[in-house]
Amino acid sequence: MTDKDVKIYIIGAGVSGLAAAITLKNAGYNAQILEHSPTVGGRVKTTKNGSMKLDHGFQVLLDEYPAAKEFLNLESLNLVKFSPASIVFIDGNKHIIGDAQRDMSFAWNTLIAGVGIVSDKWKVFMLSRKLKQKNLTDIFNDSEKTTLKYLQDYGFSQKMIDCFFKPFYTGIFLETELQTSSRMFEFVFKMFSIGNATIPGAGMEAIPNQMADKLVGQIQFNTTVKEVIADTIHLTTGETIKSDYTIIATPAETIVPNLPKSDKPWHSVQTLYFDTDDHGFDQPIIGLIAGNDCLSNNFHFLNDVFENHPKVISVSVVAKHNLTKDQLEERVRKELIEQANIKAGDLIKMMEIKKALPTFDSIQYAMSLLKLNLLKISS
Numbered sequence: 228m229t230d231k232d233v234k235i236y237i238i239g240a241g242v243s244g245l246a247a248a249i250t251l252k253n254a255g256y257n258a259q260i261l262e263h264s265p266t267v268g269g270r271v272k273t274t275k276n277g278s279m280k281l282d283h284g285f286q287v288l289l290d291e292y293p294a295a296k297e298f299l300n301l302e303s304l305n306l307v308k309f310s311p312a313s314i315v316f317i318d319g320n321k322h323i324i325g326d327a328q329r330d331m332s333f334a335w336n337t338l339i340a341g342v343g344i345v346s347d348k349w350k351v352f353m354l355s356r357k358l359k360q361k362n363l364t365d366i367f368n369d370s371e372k373t374t375l376k377y378l379q380d381y382g383f384s385q386k387m388i389d390c391f392f393k394p395f396y397t398g399i400f401l402e403t404e405l406q407t408s409s410r411m412f413e414f415v416f417k418m419f420s421i422g423n424a425t426i427p428g429a430g431m432e433a434i435p436n437q438m439a440d441k442l443v444g445q446i447q448f449n450t451t452v453k454e455v456i457a458d459t460i461h462l463t464t465g466e467t468i469k470s471d472y473t474i475i476a477t478p479a480e481t482i483v484p485n486l487p488k489s490d491k492p493w494h495s496v497q498t499l500y501f502d503t504d505d506h507g508f509d510q511p512i513i514g515l516i517a518g519n520d521c522l523s524n525n526f527h528f529l530n531d532v533f534e535n536h537p538k539v540i541s542v543s544v545v546a547k548h549n550l551t552k553d554q555l556e557e558r559v560r561k562e563l564i565e566q567a568n569i570k571a572g573d574l575i576k577m578m579e580i581k582k583a584l585p586t587f588d589s590i591q592y593a594m595s596l597l598k599l600n601l602l603k604i605s606s
């Protein structure tokens with residue numbers, strides 16, 4: 228048996244498991260992926276509803292992610308780029324805040340926007356310049372604090388934090404208090420500064436599908452792993468598989484006995500899709516609702532993003548609440564009208580993703596080998 232004949236199994240065909248399998252394939256190893264569901268993608272999924280493309284939660288691909296460039300053929304994903312700006316709605320008033328370094332037409336609107344004070348706009352410019360030059364190793368080796376503390380220490384006004392940073396980063400971190408690590412903030416801010424937020428023309432699920440195309444015959448669907456003990460993978464069917472190396476690309480504590488259970492809560496999100504007569508913004512752009520006590524966080528029009536798409540608005544709700552689904556639907560409808568003068572029609576779908584993102588109060592770019600869920604099995 229040569230090194231390349233070792234049996235390697237990967238548990239989970241989300242983007243992490245697929246990336247692991249592609250990495251191994253490029254190095255000459257033929258790993259098998261065991262996937263619980265009938266499709267690839269894990270959290271990155273798109274439901275096709277007639278001619279509608281409904282992603283499972285609003286997600287974007289930042290095209291400057293190093294991993295995106297490494298694992299994807301970005302060109303063939305027909306990426307649709309979001310405008311490097313947001314439209315912020317505060318108590319019925321509309322403000323445009325955009326990256327004037329990328330598109331000068333945003334300069335004036337951004338400067339006069341009632342979102343923060345003039346010195347805030349200058350600070351955004353300076354922060355963007357600083358982070359463009361800061362490499363990823365330095366970002367992830369820097370000391371950590373919460374994003375909120377980072378922004379306060381940088382000198383941003385409370386108004387700028389409340390009216391722009393909170394709504395914008397709530398939609399990304401999926402938590403409302405900016406408690407996520409400043410390393411994550413710097414990383415994401417840098418990615419937005421040097422690249423684009425994009426969605427593939429066929430919806431987000433085109434990403435894992437493209438990765439899976441490189442792994443024909445290597446994915447075993449509808450296969451649920453019950454537990455992994457030493458060199459044996461136990462399936463829920465009672466079957467067992469011997470493995471030389473097992474990579475767990477899903478929370479390992481769920482299938483490896485005796486691993487300490489993480490006490491970190493997951494962040495959840497609800498995404499509501501409504502049909503609408505509203506025309507949209509004529510370009511893909513993110514709307515933010517920064518009004519006091521609003522549950523709706525961000526929205527965009529699918530007809531602005533996808534070609535020939537019916538008029539549909541997608542709204543994300545991140546804040547915790549005790550409303551029933553019906554009450555939430557009504558509340559979001561009311562907020563859209565009051566804050567943004569957008570009339571939502573029938574609810575097409577409400578998606579609730581309970582385990583959307585883990586808590587990132589401390590984060591590293593690369594895990595130490597010890598922490599990697601890679602079990603070297605002694606034979």
Ligand SMILES: Cc1cc2nc3c(=O)[nH]c(=O)nc-3n(C[C@H](O)[C@H](O)[C@H](O)COP(=O)(O)OP(=O)(O)OC[C@H]3O[C@@H](n4cnc5c(N)ncnc54)[C@H](O)[C@@H]3O)c2cc1C
Nearest residue numbers: 239240241242243262263269270284286287451452477583
């Ligand atoms: C609403 C939302 C918004 C997001 N926004 C963004 C964004 O804008 N940009 C961004 O970069 N990221 C975003 N993310 C995060 C991103 O989607 C995830 O980081 C990524 O998809 C995680 O991939 P993964 O492969 O690690 O895990 P998962 O996608 O969770 O995949 C795990 C896989 O393992 C399988 N599995 C689990 N248990 C077993 C078992 N016992 N046996 C066999 N198979 C098993 C599951 O079926 C699944 O397919 C967002 C996530 C959500 C939900």
